[in-house]
Amino acid sequence: MTVLLLALHGANLTVVPLLLVGVIRKLKARMQNRLGAPLLQPFYDTAKLLRKGETISHTAGWIFLWAPRLGLAVAVIAALLVPWSGAPILGAGGHASDFILILYLLALGKFAALLAAMDTGSAFGGLGASREAALSVLVEPTLAIGLGALALGAHSTDLAVIYASPAIPLVALLAGLALIVAALTELSRMPVDDPTTHLELTMVHEALILENSGRNLALTELAVALRTCIFLGLAVQTLLHAWPRYPGLPLAARCGIGWAGLFGAGAMVAVAEGLLVKLNWRRVPNFIAFGIALSLLAALVAAARG
């Protein structure tokens, strides 16, 4: 059992994140009538970046050097602590998967990433940091209220407990949709940010990592892939939570459905990127307002029923 669990988590850490990125890219390419890069291209890219040399700005100091390492470490720890794939987390019952802790742990990674972007003294870095910080002002309340509404039903702030106990389906549905909006924003996906853009007027995340190259960039990209899994997986698990029988299923079924849901969510991201245009930067708050409204509704239902 433990061996199986370890294998699951190993796959979750190594294979699933980059595969998800590959699936999203492939599907998007197919929607645009392109052949697209192979599914495993993100793996090749990472290996290539790790082998290449890197260029560092004269202005940059130790923050720029250490932020990607800290960011990836945070993402790895968070990926181990958050039950995003349906597999029970390692060391459940240790209260390490408290959702406030997870949110602030991820904020630690973001703090490091934003400072690293400012460290090079590039106007792009400042722009990306400013916009990313502004977006997280709207995302954090969405996440906190949505997950708080779920916690209300479980009487615990531990994500491991929350996802193992029954929930009010409506609350889980509303919170799950709110989490999807939050995830799209947090992960700099359409319609908030275009991950393929290189036009400074529209950039958010790409501006943030413009100065990163080689190994530094590889670590950053790996962290982004892990965070994609964490946020999309969390949203999918929340939506699945609306199905009362889901927590009671056997491990294999739970994991299978969880992964299917995750890749389904990835497909949704790809479809959204194929169909939607990027919102004007000034309209982005209106989009996140949907997420905030959904979490407020979840809170309302949870408070009324709790």
Added chain:
Amino acid sequence: MSEPGVSGAVAGCYAVAFLLWLIAVAFGVIARRGALRLQALLVGAGSGLLIAAALGGNGTVALPLPWFLGDAPFTFVVDPLSRWFLIITGLVGLAATVFSPGYLLHLRRRVALGLYWSALALLMASMALVVLAANALVFLVAWELMALASFALVAADHEQHAVRQAALVYLGATRAGTAFLMGGFLWAHQLTGSWQFSSWWLSGPAALGPALLIFIGLATKAGCWPFHLWLPIAHPAAPAPVSAVMSGVMIKTAIYAMVRLLVLGHLAAPPIGPLILALGAVSAFWGVLFALLQHDLKRLLAYHSVENIGLIMMGLGLSMVAGHLHLPLLAQIALAAGLFHTLNHALFKSLLFLGAGAVDARTHERDIERLGGLIHRMPWTGACFITGSAAICALPPLNGFASEWLLYQGLLGLAMGGPAGGTRLAGLLLVGWLALVGALALACFVKAVGIVFLGRPRSRPAEQAREATPGMIGAQLFLALACAALGLAAPAVLRFLSQIPGAAGSGAPPLAQVWTLPLPMLLLALAATAAALAGWIAVLSRSRPARRYITWECGFGDLGPRTQYTAASFAQPIGRMFGAVYRYSLDVRVGGRDRRHFPESVAVASTYEPYLETRVYGPLLRWFQRVAGTLVMRLQAGSIHQYLLYMGLALALLLWLGYRA
């Protein structure tokens, strides 16, 4: 009082600490110059002794003085609550003392240093006395001494017009606050017939009047919205170590009195709890929102004090609300969150103020738009400032996270255990509110660190800055390490805090069990993972070392440091988002003949209107000045006959009063 007196050694510690401070005060008055080192040593030793004494036992002390203060004796009480605040006072006092000599070097021609140390010693002593006072009269005397000493310190650099202005505003605010406080104390005395805090038993509607007056008086000192106006004016004007003491400790004495009288005391007026919670929530948001727009580093930090006072007050208010709802564990958690955050804020805010002071001393520049790149020239100060920023943003595993986590637990506890749907919803909404405030604080400190310490220097002073003196670095390192240690030592802190009886009295489960987070394990895992990644990268980079090159400038060639992002542009997206709160606007003026394609001059300025100042306090102050002007003119007409009449009337009134008694 049936409590025993404190043990001889502990009482001796207190006595010696106060004696040392007294000597330090005297030296400044007698020997204007020449005794600075001795004074610093005395102030520091006093702070150290205070910590040692506070770690000792509980008890009461009655000074065997032959005279009373009114009809109240000079009595002091040492209990876990006052000891908690004494520890805070001592820690911050120690850091400020170590920091001061190096910092004052650049002010030595403008500030009377002997008097500075005297006022600092007096401030330390009066803050300790406020916390120890067992009755209202001793409290008020110490409170006034504290106000005067801090006024003198704010006005230390009084050759500058802005400093004089700030000192006056501060004096006015403390006067108004004390007036409310005095009114509340007199009212409570009238109702209970006693000056002793411990015998103020009031409940129901009768308690509301005095409780409200006392609350307003304390909120003014604490800098809670809407009484916070003086805080962002006075704190930047004071020398940095004084800002650290004022922001770290002095405004916390008001928090102490709130806990003593309103939360744990017996002025049980149910509407006060929700009021404190609501004002705390508004303060937290308001403070951070205005902090984001500030370009003066110390003013930015001062607005963050408003924010953090709000967070502390949310804890206190929640504790009172939970007490009324009969949720004893929740009341304890919320109170512990408030008190823990009081200590944490004292540490990281004084750390940040000291960092701002070091930058100020080395660059003579507080406008962050003219700084930049200081981390290369001031590496220690930079690292400490970043640690403090991470702590104030509540990032794990630092201390700010521990107390904010407790506050989250309290609010979620209200959401889970509240008896009515409305209460539960309020709990959840406040959780979202706290997350919003947290994200805003993160944005603000990325801005502060990024603009001041990272990137390239934006002015010559920033380019030529040197690292601070060893004393200044030592003080900052001490506070930074304390921030890191307290996050990991949260269970020990909670054990200390559980000695303080909760708002709902005894019978609650132990507080220490609430803390379930394995923060040390988490830190270990993070450090191990990051180190493993670093090792891997080191192996990889052996074959292909990193190349140093310029920052990407789109191929234009070096455009100079002015092309970097500025603080104003960093804050713009968030400012626009919440523009309705302060009518934010960014004016861009482009000039030149063909300004569409070849602009010759571009000017950008952000403006905002603080409604509270312009729409409420401004008109109020003008009205007051007008009324006072005409009224005082009429009373003081300069006619000797009129003055004789006043004297006669006063004499008659006094005689009548004496006859009646």
